[in-house]
Amino acid sequence: MPLPALPKRYHPASIWALYAVGLLPAVWTFYLGATGQLIGNPVKIFEHLLGEWALRFMILTLLISPIRDVLGINWVRYRRALGLLAFWYVAMHFLAYMVLDKRLAIDVIVEDVFKRWFITIGMAGFVLLIPLALTSNRWSIRRLGPGWNKLHRLIYPIAAAGALHYCLSVKVIGPEQLIYAGLITILIAWRLVRRHYMDWKRGKRQSSSELASAIPRAD
């Protein structure tokens, strides 16, 4: 699929731009809240916004490889930034909860984490994200070798935990929750059928071409 490709020399800049744009919702909403411009319940508005953007960045992270498989567009260079943005949003969500919402009342926080299921699940997601964030660099990839891939498959249970946590946090499950949970379910399920899809695609291409050259498996 021919798409106007970004010249290679702009790739690093585009990644930094993604970080900057990705952090804008948090920065802007923090500014509005700190200056008293969020009407109603500023702490909850901020806390919810951070949680929702965390989910959005998880979904985008999970979308990169299906986009490559199905559409043939390679955006793998943005995947680390998207994953780290997801991590930072979860971390800020947690900080907003601890500092702004619960005002560092450790007893209340501990009770929440151990007693309230939806928070336990969110906390599990956050804790599991930490090793992924710490190993999201070239050095770790080289160091861990194949173990790195294995470790980073944790993103699937983490995203599932995020979606479940969201659904359990609201009073009634509505369209928003169904959309987020649905997307994450599809993106995880894709991994189960991906191999068959790739085999089928390869088979189709081979039969339509005399030059049945081996296509490198993209993993």
Add this chain to the structure above:
Amino acid sequence: MRRYRPTAIPGSEITPEASYLQRRDILRLGAAGGLALAAPLASPSLSIAAEPEPLAAAPGGYDPGEELTPEADATSYNNFYEFGTGKGDPKARSGDFNPRPWSIKVDGMVGKPAEFDLDALMALGLEERTYRMRCVEAWSMVIPWIGFPLAALLDKVEPQGSAKYVAFETIVRAQEMPGQRGAFQPLDWPYVEGLRLDEARHPLTIMAMGLYGKTLPNQNGAPVRLVVPWKYGFKGIKSIVRMTLTEEQPASTWNRLAPNEYGFYANVNPAVDHPRWSQAKENRIGGGGFFGSNERPTLPFNGYGDEVASLYDGMDLTVNF
């Protein structure tokens, strides 16, 4: 910062209607920057059926003496699922709702079933009363309501001796209430609620028709809603069209949806947590952004225990939550 933050003032000194209007005029002119939006203000009958109008009321003598919630917060941070599940939806998506004309049908176990239109309801004696409002979601407000005691309405219909409960019902009008349309409906309509008859007759229980000196905005339950200040906010059913006196305990929407989370009584009780959050404390809305200290302990019966605790003598309130 153009937020209006009154200091603790007695109800009698609440900003008079004239200055509310002035301030709103100024905001509107500022926002519109032209005559286009200012024009409807000059002719109240044009296309602003939803715009609250001044509403006169006698002082009702109830005031907790706490800082009022800014009107902007009380009229833009709402739960009213008929217009959507987001807190901002009721204000943003209730513009098509027309609460006039209106009537409430009262039937069931009464001597004189009747239908009350807005004039008949107002004739029941409007009073201004400032009450605390505690939402089950652990936030709270202090709101100057205008309303009449529900007992005054019940007296008119003469409940039979065997009547024990009052069931309430919200309007179903999908074409004007976007939350009632579409493939996905969060709740079963109509929204229903109920009170024991002695709770309904309690002097603190009012049917509100206004707040902050004006008729109710759509997002707050226009044109008439229930206010029971010692119960969680979801008991305060909005845009009521029907009341039925019954012998059996009536259904209530949230209780039906999640009986382990929302009880029929729903009395404010810091000792009984919601399964997913603590009810020990509450966040007073409008108390100063991120960093203002607006958290406070929640009081049993929302601070109205002296008046209402005796209604529940001998009941285990952790079971009947």
